[in-house]
Amino acid sequence: QKEVEQNSGPLSVPEGAIASLNCTYSDRVSQSFFWYRQYSGKSPELIMSIYSNGDKEDGRFTAQLNKASQYVSLLIRDSQPSDSATYLCAVARGSNYKLTFGKGTLLTVNP
Amino acid sequence: DTGVSQDPRHKITKRGQNVTFRCDPISEHNRLYWYRQTLGQGPEFLTYFQNEAQLEKSRLLSDRFSAERPKGSFSTLEIQRTEQGDSAMYLCASSLREGQGTNIQYFGAGTRLSVL
Numbered sequence: 001q002k003e004v005e006q007n008s009g010p011l012s013v014p015e016g017a018i019a020s021l022n023c024t025y026s027d028r029v030s031q032s033f034f035w036y037r038q039y040s041g042k043s044p045e046l047i048m049s050i051y052s053n054g055d056k057e058d059g060r061f062t063a064q065l066n067k068a069s070q071y072v073s074l075l076i077r078d079s080q081p082s083d084s085a086t087y088l089c090a091v092a093r094g095s096n097y098k099l100t101f102g103k104g105t106l107l108t109v110n111p
Numbered sequence: 112d113t114g115v116s117q118d119p120r121h122k123i124t125k126r127g128q129n130v131t132f133r134c135d136p137i138s139e140h141n142r143l144y145w146y147r148q149t150l151g152q153g154p155e156f157l158t159y160f161q162n163e164a165q166l167e168k169s170r171l172l173s174d175r176f177s178a179e180r181p182k183g184s185f186s187t188l189e190i191q192r193t194e195q196g197d198s199a200m201y202l203c204a205s206s207l208r209e210g211q212g213t214n215i216q217y218f219g220a221g222t223r224l225s226v227l
Contacts, residue, residue, distance in 0.1 A: 004153075034215075042220070043218040043219060045218070046217065049215060097142070097159075097206065099154070099204075101153030104153050
């Protein structure tokens with residue numbers, strides 16, 4: 001079992017729709033959870049961080065965490081073509097804080 | 112520039128040559144990380160430093176790889192006797208150790224290595 005798993009994608013949504021990205025992780029002691037956006041050929045850019053169960057909203061983005069189910073999600077409301085990118089879920093545990101990434105989900109927002 | 116800086120951005124080398132990459136973290140960030148990313152995969156952890164101390168190395172980091180962070184500022188990653196399988200994007204990230212659960216890593220633009 002991979003440590004961090006994401007929807008295989010690609011995920012295609014029309015402009016203005018809600019995009020839903022999912023991630024599961026295997027390490028139960030994980031404490032920190034992140035969503036990064038990565039445009040083709042570019043480096044990862046932090047979108048959201050979440051540490052406690054529940055929802056965290058930032059503009060059009062909402063991260064959801066359920067530690068009991070070992071599940072993290074990212075909702076993007078009012079999706080824009082500029083949101084088209086690969087979204088990486090990353091998890092960290094313990095005091096060393098190294099990130100373990102999923103393979104990423106490619107999101108395409110169609111005008 | 113207050114971001115993480117990596118140099119060079121691109122490196123093309125022949126198999127068997129040695130290469131060295133440099134990373135300058137965000138000022139005052141005491142943690143520095145190296146990751147490697149291949150096409151279609153997420154970044155994979157290689158090693159990290161807190162100040163000048165290298166605290167963890169991945170099993171991915173074979174004996175051909177060495178990383179340093181003298182004086183706890185910039186870091187270098189050297190690959191000796193490069194192999195075609197070393198072709199990847201090498202990413203550097205830095206963070207400021209804060210309270211538990213607040214580690215945020217900021218990535219540099221990466222160095223893309225092509226081994227011919």
